[in-house]
Amino acid sequence: GAVVSQHPSRVICKSGTSVKIECRSLDFQATTMFWYRQFPKQSLMLMATSNEGSKATYEQGVEKDKFLINHASLTLSTLTVTSAHPEDSSFYICSASIGDNSPLHFGNGTRLTVT
Amino acid sequence: QQQVKQSPQSLIVQKGGISIINCAYENTAFDYFPWYQQFPGKGPALLIAIRPDVSEKKEGRFTISFNKSAKQFSLHIMDSQPGDSATYFCAASTENAGNMLTFGGGTRLMVKP
Numbered sequence: 001g002a003v004v005s006q007h008p009s010r011v012i013c014k015s016g017t018s019v020k021i022e023c024r025s026l027d028f029q030a031t032t033m034f035w036y037r038q039f040p041k042q043s044l045m046l047m048a049t050s051n052e053g054s055k056a057t058y059e060q061g062v063e064k065d066k067f068l069i070n071h072a073s074l075t076l077s078t079l080t081v082t083s084a085h086p087e088d089s090s091f092y093i094c095s096a097s098i099g100d101n102s103p104l105h106f107g108n109g110t111r112l113t114v115t
Numbered sequence: 116q117q118q119v120k121q122s123p124q125s126l127i128v129q130k131g132g133i134s135i136i137n138c139a140y141e142n143t144a145f146d147y148f149p150w151y152q153q154f155p156g157k158g159p160a161l162l163i164a165i166r167p168d169v170s171e172k173k174e175g176r177f178t179i180s181f182n183k184s185a186k187q188f189s190l191h192i193m194d195s196q197p198g199d200s201a202t203y204f205c206a207a208s209t210e211n212a213g214n215m216l217t218f219g220g221g222t223r224l225m226v227k228p
Contacts (some may be wrong), residue, residue: 006158034215043204043218044159093158095216103149104216106158 003027004096006107013084013114021079021110023050023094029074030096034104035067038091050077050094084114118142119207121219128226134192136222138205141186145207149216150179150190153202162203163190195226 003026013019023033031052036044048069049057056069068080081088093109121138128134146167151159165172165179165188172179178191192199202223206216
C-alpha cells in the first residue's frame, strides 16, 4: 500500500527559530499533498494544499508567510514553520494520494514543541 | 462552519459490544465518506469508506451505514475489542477520493476488557 513518511517525528525548538518538516511519498508520486494541523484532543484541520511545481493553496486564516510550503518534486513536500512561537506547538500531519480515485494516506505526523 | 458533525465525542463500550459513531454533513457536493482510526502520536489510518450510491458497506467487523436523504452516515464496530480503543474520525470530500478531506470532530473510543 501507499506509504507516506514524515520527518522528524518530534522536534523541539526555541521561540523565534524556524523548523522544517518533510513529507515523502515512498512508493508513489504525488502531485498534490495536503498539510493538516491537529491540536491535542481535537480534529485535523487542513492548513494548505501543496502542489508540485506551483504555489501552495492556503486555507483561510493560515499565514502563508509563516508556514512556507515547498513541493519541489513528485515525492517530497516540505513545511517550514518560520519564527515559531509557543502557539505553533501542534501535531503536523501530511497526506497524499496515489491518484484521484485512491484514498488519502497520512504520515505519522510531526510533534512540534516551541519553547 | 463545521461541515461534518460527529457524535459522540467519547464512547465507552464493553468488550464484545457494538460501537456506533454517527456523522452528519451539510455540503451536498460531498460524495466520498471515509472513516479513519488514529492512535495516540500516530497519523490517521484509513479504515473503510463509502460513496453515496450504496447504503451500506461492510469490511470485517466494520460497517458503514449511509443515509443520503438525511445526509448522515455511521460507523458500526461489531464485537469491539480493547485494541479498537482509539480516536475515530469521519470525513468527507468532493469528486475524488484523493481530494482534500473535511474531518468530523472525532470520537474517542474506549473498549473495556
